[in-house]
Amino acid sequence: xxxxxESGGGSVQTGGSLRLSCVTSIYIYxxxxxxxxxxxxxxxxxxxxxxxxxxxxxTSFADSVKGRFAISKDNAKNTLYLEMNSLRPEDTGxxxxxxxxxSRCDRSPGDFAYWGQGSQVTVSS
Numbered sequence: 001x002x003x004x005x006e007s008g009g010g011s012v013q014t015g016g017s018l019r020l021s022c023v024t025s026i027y028i029y030x031x032x033x034x035x036x037x038x039x040x041x042x043x044x045x046x047x048x049x050x051x052x053x054x055x056x057x058x059t060s061f062a063d064s065v066k067g068r069f070a071i072s073k074d075n076a077k078n079t080l081y082l083e084m085n086s087l088r089p090e091d092t093g094x095x096x097x098x099x100x101x102x103s104r105c106d107r108s109p110g111d112f113a114y115w116g117q118g119s120q121v122t123v124s125s
Contacts, residue, residue, distance in 0.1 A: 002026055002114045004097045009119030016087050016123070022080040022097030022116060035105035036073060037112060038082045040121070042093035049107025050095070051082060060107060065091070087123045094118040 008020040026034065037052035051071040053059045059071050070083040080097055096119075100112035 004116035006097045006116045006119040009121045011122040012087055014125050017085045020082040020095055024078050026099055035100045036080045037098045039096045039098055040093040047109055052105055052107045054105035089123045089125050092123050095121050
């Protein structure tokens with residue numbers, strides 16, 4: 001019954017920007033313990049935790065995107081966002097929105113129980 005739907009992916013030139021959105025059926029505003037995150041998977045690579053945000057708004061980022069990406073949420077809209085700036089070809093991959101209810105809120109895939117279907121992001125040089 002829990003559903004997460006990503007949107008906003010696409011193709012962009014190096015240095016460009018994209019904003020991904022994730023609308024969730026989870027009432028993120030009222031839940032005490034919830035972790036929302038963005039993951040990506042490049043061809044031939046394992047899934048990587050890009051960014052995460054906890055109930056209080058504390059965020060964490062992968063070193064590869066720190067300073068370029070920002071994660072935020074709109075509790076009233078039950079929507080998670082990922083702002084991606086200064087995009088590089090190595091940012092190319094399928095981006096997944098995820099939600100978890102574990103005590104920890106890092107960027108470990110195992111801590112996330114619910115996943116969106118993914119949205120393709122392609123950065124060309």
